[in-house]
Amino acid sequence: MTTVMSKPVSAPGKSIIEKLNFFTALALGALSAIVVWRLALQFLPQDTEVRLFTREDKITLLSMTAWFVGFMTGIGALVGPFxxxxxxxxxxxxxxxxxxKDMGVKRYFRYTTDHKVVGIQYLVITMLIFGIGGILAMLIRTNLGTPEGGWIHPQAYNSIVGTHGIVMIVGTIIMVTGPFGNFIMPIMIGARDMAFPRLNALSFWLIVAAAVPLLWGQFLGGISTGWTAYNPLASQAPLGMDGYIMFICIFAxxxxxxxANITTTVVKMRAKGMTWNRTPIFIYGVVASxxxxxxxxxxxxxxQVLSAMDRALDTSFYNTxxxxxxxxxxxxxxIMGHPEVYVILIPAVAALMEMAPVFTRNPLFSFNVAIMGIAGISGLSILVWAHHMYMSGWAPLLNTPFMLTTELISIPTGMLFLVLVGTLWRGRLWMTMPTMSIFALLWNFMIGGITGIYLSDVPADAFLHGSMYVTAHFHYTLMGAGLTGALAALVYWFPAMTGRMFDKKLSWISFWMVQIGFNIAFIGMFTVGLAGQPRRVEAYASTFNTGNMITTGGAYLIMTGMLVLLYGVISSWRSGVIAPKNPWQAKTLEWTVGYPVPLENFDVLPVVTSDPYGYGKAKS
Amino acid sequence: MSVETHAHHEHPDVVGSRNRLGVVLLLVADIAFALSMIFVYFYLRQQNVNDMWLPAATSEHPAITPLASGAGWTVTAIAAFGLLAHFYGLKGVRAGNQTQLKLGSLVALVASIAAIVYQFNTIATAPFTFSDGAYVSCFYMFAILNFVHIMLTIFISLGNWNRARLGIYKSDHWHVDIVNVWWVWMVVSSLLGAFALSHP
Incomplete structure (x- = not known):
């Protein structure tokens, strides 16, 4: 779909590589899991004392590990190493x-190493993940449509909340670096492929392998702990928790x-002349992430390894x-959880910074400040984790330093705002959906950022912690800023990835529905949070009814907007207007190769002679 | 498409340099993992929650005493010997001496097998069970994960020796350089574990 052949090669012999695909992986994974499950049932000794699940946990974890090994063997991941x-x-x-090469649509179901195929695979799986997470979100909001809830069983509700959380976190982590980091980034830096193509395929198929234990866990009691899976709650949770553990381990x-792959590619494979000052800001965002x-x-x-040991071996890492x-x-x-927020945010904001010069015909305002902002956020993000633990009672003396580092992070974040606003300033705006997404990001991220300052403040957090206010805050950052950037990236790079323009009307309709619905939903959630409604509850006092009804209404509007977007993706991909070679008149390399992109991207590797944002300059 | 597809475009040194950086970055992840384990160990040791770091004797259980620190240091010493042997082989291939490479990589492989046998024996004969307090939990954490590290080392060493035996490293030897990086890290991580377990 995305590549053409540059020169003929002889057909490969009937090797094992040729026989392996997604279906052999499914079969081998399932077979391995069943065999190991049966053997474990037969041979694992009974627990000598009354313990919570220990033997069952061993059996479940062993079976899931067998699935993982079987699936990865079946897809062909082990062929190269052996x-x-x-x-x-x-x-x-x-x-x-x-x-x-020469495999048509079949290559999307194989251990294919072409970065463009992997990018499309990531795009599809990201949409699937958001689809599942979105359905779970709608179940949550529907249940919260009335104060008494009760539409979903409380245990199932808890599991839906936990699964929605972790599925959406994973979806947002891969939503930019997966599809665009793989498809666009190597071409953007003038490389023929990623540094380690087999690792590229591996990173994608690991996600597919990880999905099954999470799904499996839903039939074993689900994830009743919320997405954070705090211990000792997690060690007492049903066997579904083992699915969460396996999912996280494989995803990690x-x-x-x-x-390792993306960083090596950028450091070692940039085109001649692409100095760090000429490297597009999107690349910085992806690498920082x-x-x-x-x-x-x-x-x-x-x-999660320690969690598994506590559950299956009865060790005492989290058991007081x-x-x-x-x-x-x-x-x-x-320590992971807070940097992860910036793993999500930085590439999405960087994608919008990449688009801002294109749609304003202005140079990127202060390229160096943008890099300082990205570097500052990355550096500080590893020093703020304990602001999530103010109210847990852990090390109260450290609250002040963590409050300071958390509030400091608003400075480099402000730098990114400055760069975006400076680029828009007096620009000749080309009003497209990505352009409007820049404004949407500035609005949403401003609300997400300012409400974050309150949460970083220990006295305010004492009141707001554990409330719907927190839920609204992180949705404003991850969805309002992160997802907005990713959707803009989809529309912007759609022509490069599919050869067709994204339907303009549908992109606008979807944009407004999602943005209006989003602000209705989460401002409503802020109000009930400020009024004291706790998060993760399936029923609430009637005094919170109006705010919750508004939120649920907003959520349905988001869902409708997302369905319009999905329709836009499918219809534009199938029968959209054929895209010209460089529809946005951008200056980065991904627009020089045309469509379909040749297998090795460039016949002759390019030499970069100017910076990518030289709009409005003579001879640029 | 793979790196090998571009072999006709690129000098082996370029490919080797790229691969070395990739391995170093993967090691960054593994180092973060190892440092987290050290954090877990010293955190639980310092907290000594409910005096259960090393539980005292009860009517049902004798007191838990830490394993002699010699066990951790012995497996590290075996691994260090393997590293020296591999380095000897690396020096050989750099000087164009294939026999020295074959000998060094074979001895390194044997050392990694000896290390895993010793590590397995340490786990199997430990005088406590998983549920005997926080120190014991940490002991198993280090021992099991060191076991996994050594298993990986055996795989890599076996491949390295086999490829040396087949004469694949005659033209270029960046694979051997990278295997050496892994060996160094494997020894350092084992040393970190031994150091931690020597401070019960």
Whole structure:
């Protein structure tokens, strides 16, 4: 769909690579899980004391691990390493086969290494994730449509809330770096592919492998702890928690692999002449995001490994009776959890900073300030985690320093605002959906940021902590700012990825429905939060009824807008207007290759001679 | 498409340099993981919640005493020997001596197998069970994850030796350089674990 062949190659022989695909992966994964489950049932000894689930946890975790190993073997992830082991490296023909050469739509169901295929795979799985998370959100909001709730069983409601949370977090983490970091970024820097194409495929298929344990967990009692899975709550939760643990562990590996791959690609494979001053700001955003994830996600990974050990082996990391500590979990979780917010935000804001010069025909206002802002946010984000724990009683003496670091982060964030506003200032605005998204981001992120300052303040947080105010705040940052940037990126790069223009009318309709619905929904949520409604409840006092009804109404408007967007994606992809080579008249390299993009992107590698934002300058 | 597809475009040193950076970045993740384990150990040790870091004797259980620190240091010493052997092989291939590479990588492989046998034995013969307090939990955390590290090392060392045996590293040897980076980190991480367990 996205590539053409540059030169013919001989057909590969009937090797194992050719036989493996998504369906063999499903089959082998399922078979492995069933066999290990049956063996574990047969041979694992009964617990000698009365414990909560320990043997069942062992069986569940072993079966899920078997699924994971079976699936990754079945998709072909282990072929490369074992061929390396045997000293029989993949041949040129096999590599071309892996790249998806001459395979049409089948390559999307294989361990395909072409970064453009991986980008499209990420785009589709991101939409699927948002679809599932969105349905869960609508179930939550429908249940909260009336004070007494009761439409969904409380236990199921808890699980829906937890699953919605973690699914949406994962969706937002990959929504920019997945589709656009993979499809667009290598072309934007003038590279033929990613540095490690097989790792690229690995990072995608790990996410697919991770999804099954999460789904599996829904049939084992679900995730009744909220997305944070705090211990010791998690160690007492039903077996569904094992699905969460496996999901996070596999996803963390995917994120680490993607982080190493993207960073190496940018550092080592930029085109000649693309100095750091000429590297597009979007690239900085993507690299900052994945580089931040590199040290952060292993901590999350460890927190879940220890959770699994507590559940399955009866160790005492989080169990106070055995010398463990719930605060330990909170620390490990939030050491990852807060940088993760910026892993989501930075690439989305950077994407809008990339678009701002294009649609204003102005140079990017103060490129260096933009980089300082990104670097400042990245650096400070690893020093703010304990603001999530003010009210937990952990180390009260540290509240003040953490309050200070958290409030300091508004300075580099302000720099990004300055760059966007400065770029818009006196620009010749080309009013497209991405342009309006810049304004939407400024509005939403301003509300998200200012409400965040209140939450970073210990006395205010004492009142607001655990309320709907917090939920509204982080939706304003992750959805109002993050998702807005990602949707703009979709419309902006749609022609480069599909060869067709995104339907203009549908993009506008969707934009306004989502933005109006979003502000109705979450301003309503702010009001009930300020009035004292706690979050994660399935019924509430009737005094909060009006605010909740407004929020539910707003949520339905968002859903309708998203459905319009989905229709826009499908209809534009199938029968949209054919895109010209550079429909936005942008100056970055991804618009020079045309569509379909050749397998190796460039016949001759480009040499960069000017900065990417030289709008309004003579001879630029 | 893969790196190998571009082999005709790029000098092996360019590919090697790229691969080295990629491995170093993956190691950053692994280092963060290891440092988190150290944090867990010293956090729980310092907190000593309910005096259960090393539970005292009760009518049902004898007191839990820490394992002799020699166990952690021994596996580190075996790993360090493996690293030295691998480095010897690396020096050989840099000087164009394939025999030295084969010998060094074979000894490194044997050392990694010895290390995993020793590590397994330490876990299997530990005089406590998983539920015997926070110190014991941390001991198993270090021991099991070191076991996983050594398993990876065996895989890598086996491949490295096999490829040396087949003469694949005659033209370029950046794979061997990268394997050496892994060996160094494996020894350092084992050392960190041994250091922590020596401070019960």
């Amino acid at each position: 061929r390396w082991l045997m000293g029989k490296d993949l041949t040129h023909e096999e590599n071309m086969f892996l790249a998806g 590996i995917s994120t680490m692999v993607a982080g 994945v580089a931040l994830a590199l040290p952060a996600f292993p901590v999350f990974f460890l927190s 009776a055995g010398g463990g500590s719930g605060w330990l979990y909170e620390n490990l979780f939030w």
